[in-house]
Amino acid sequence: MREDFLHYVWRFSYFNISNLTDTRGNSVKIINPGILNRNAGPDFHDARIEIDGVLWTGSVEIHINASDWYRHNHQTDPAYENVILHVVWQNDKPVSHPDGTEIPALELSGRISQDLLSKNDGLNACDKGIPCANSLTDIPEVKRRAWMDRALANRLERKGADILKLYKSSQSWEDTARTWLFRNLGHKVNAEPFERLAKAVPGKAIAKQSDSGETLEALLFGTAGFLSADPADDYHRRLSGHYQLLARKYNLEERRLKESDWKFSRLRPANYPTLRISQLATLFTREPSVFNFLTEGKNLQVYENQFNLRASDYWRRHHAFGKTSSRSYAKMGQNTGQYLVTNAVVPFLHTYGQATGRYEMCDKAVALLEELPPESNTILEKWKATGTDALNAFDSQALIERYNEYCVPKKCPRCLIGHEILRS
Structure with a gap:
């Protein structure tokens, strides 16, 4: 037995309602079972229940056992002080409000x-x-x-x-778009550090450095915390030099992540955050505005082409700084591009369209899903x-x-x- 089932039974009156009485023998008549509440607080709001000839308006709380009221500590929560009826499968214990008033209980066992x-x-x-x-x-x-x-x-x-x-x-819709794209690029494993990175890197810095992929990589890798250790090779050293200048210019050090914030274990090299960050730098050289990137695609083919991203030359031979790879993972795969259209582009289009009244964006979002x-x-x-x-x-x-x-x-x-x- 689950409470969801009792919610269903109560909501649609799928139980024997003839000669209803509470556990003390008082007649009960359901005028309105109330509105199901999916948030914190009693299970049903605005119920209208006639008990012993008196009409009450308030909340209804539902439990498997009446004693669950105390197990859930409702007796200490003011949100439950307007409960007018306790609907239970088994009334194993009387329940009272803080002032000592017993709450009428309706037992459903034997009525379903x-x-x-x-x-x-x-x-x-x-x-x-x-x-x-x-x-x-x-x-x-x-x-x-x-x-x-x-x-x-x-x-x-x-x-x-x-x-x-x-x-x-x-x-800012621009900042929102950037954070949302970064978060989805990290999938579940690195969603949190990617979101922090998006919030730490100023949009104006991305826009001003968008003509140089190497400087963009320095901005992103440095803020992500990958340029803090001793340089592993010449490219790592060069990026570190760029980042020192950018960090002073944009006050990045206070917002910088740590390399240990990122997860690599059990990930395929193609999904390593290092490769994804370089691919983001490539994206920003094409379109520094993520908002435009997410909203201006005309069709699925355009979006798939936009996500046809390749990391810089260094990452064709490496998957981490100083660590060479016999196989290249620099290019973002088609499946990843389609994943990002599905999970980043579509929800953003739909939400932005609804929030701003541009409902053609909502239609485009659904059309993309139907084509993918x-x-x-x-x-x-x-x-x-x-x-x-x-x-x-x-x-x-x-x-x-x-x-x-x-x-x-x-x-x-x-x-x-x-x-x-x-x-x-």
């Missing part, structure tokens, strides 16, 4: 049909990673399509919230095993979102497909 409980148990028992794997093909195609559309919208909204948070901090090929990873392999194929990046992004946000935490009652299975 065995059929619904069995369906919920079936979803929870699935060990294939996707709880609805055995039932998915029974869902009509139109509902599965609506489910995909909603999942993609959720993903864009979630990423959009991260982008707007960056914008709120900087009040689907990603290839273990999550999509799980979906494929259920008979659900991703035709393009629109589909693969939707399936990844659904898996991470609903399947893994088993939030089936909040999922359109899970809802459909439970109510069938």
Whole structure:
């Protein structure tokens, strides 16, 4: 039994509501179950419940066991002082407000049909990673399509919230675009140091040095902390000299990262942050404005060409300063370029378009996803095993979102497909 399931049951009144009474025998009538709250605080707000003939308006809190109220320390949280009804699976302990007033409790055990409980148990028992794997093909195609559309919208909204948070901090779409691109270039492993690097390097410095790839590398590598050690070779020494001048000019030392902030272990050399930083320098020699870079592409081909980046000559023979490589990893691969269009360009376009009323940007974002090929990873392999194929990046992004946000935490009652299975 999970609380999400009880939220679902309460929200849609999927339980026997005849002759409802609280655990003290008082009659209970649900006028309005309230609005589901997905943030901190009680589970449902603005509920209207009639208890023993008296109409109450306030919040409803839901738990498996009534004693969870104390286990979660709600008794010390002022946000829970307006709870008018405690809905529980088992009322194992009376619960009171700080002033000693007992909170009416409604016990749901014995009021939910065995059929619904069995369906919920079936979803929870699935060990294939996707709880609805055995039932998915029974869902009509139109509902599965609506489910995909909603999942993609959720993903864009979630990423959009991260982008707007960056914008709120900087009040600059240029700075936001740069930070967002840097962060995605670092993938999960180096996202945090890349974000710090983007915030540490002034945009005006990038613009003024954009006519020299070597000076740009000095600016980026120095601020990233890779030029602090004794020079490993002549190129390393030359960059260090450039950086000393830039650091004084732009006051970079206070913002400089440490080389130890960057992760290399278990990464393929092509994904080493050293190579990515050099590729960024190449990008800035072409277009110093990341905002323009992210927003002005006319179609997928243009964006793929823009991400056809090659690190400088030094990195054709090295993957770290002073460390030669028998194989060249200087060129950014097509898969990485498509990854950045999917995860950096598309969310930024969509968020910027919504925030500024330029909805053609939102349309372009969706069109790019529909044109991009689907990603290839273990999550999509799980979906494929259920008979659900991703035709393009629109589909693969939707399936990844659904898996991470609903399947893994088993939030089936909040999922359109899970809802459909439970109510069938």
